Amino acid sequence: MARSEAKVPEAPRPARKTSHYSTEVEDETLEFIRAIEDFKRKNAQPFPSWSEVLQVLKGLGYSRQT
Numbered sequence: 348m349a350r351s352e353a354k355v356p357e358a359p360r361p362a363r364k365t366s367h368y369s370t371e372v373e374d375e376t377l378e379f380i381r382a383i384e385d386f387k388r389k390n391a392q393p394f395p396s397w398s399e400v401l402q403v404l405k406g407l408g409y410s411r412q413t
Contacts (some may be wrong), residue, residue, distance in 0.1 A: 382407055 382403045386395055395403070 378407065379404070 383395065383400070386399065386403050387393060390399075392399075
């Protein structure tokens, strides 16, 4: 005898809002991802250490504000 399972309907997902800010963040995120991918390719290293990630960030111009 086959067991029947009731399907629970999914809740509707909220519409995704797009703004200038989110586009900026996406651009910065993509720049960071590309920089990490470049680092991994140049150093033949699939998983950079946190110190190396910090190097990449500094290379992109990020600095700690005190």
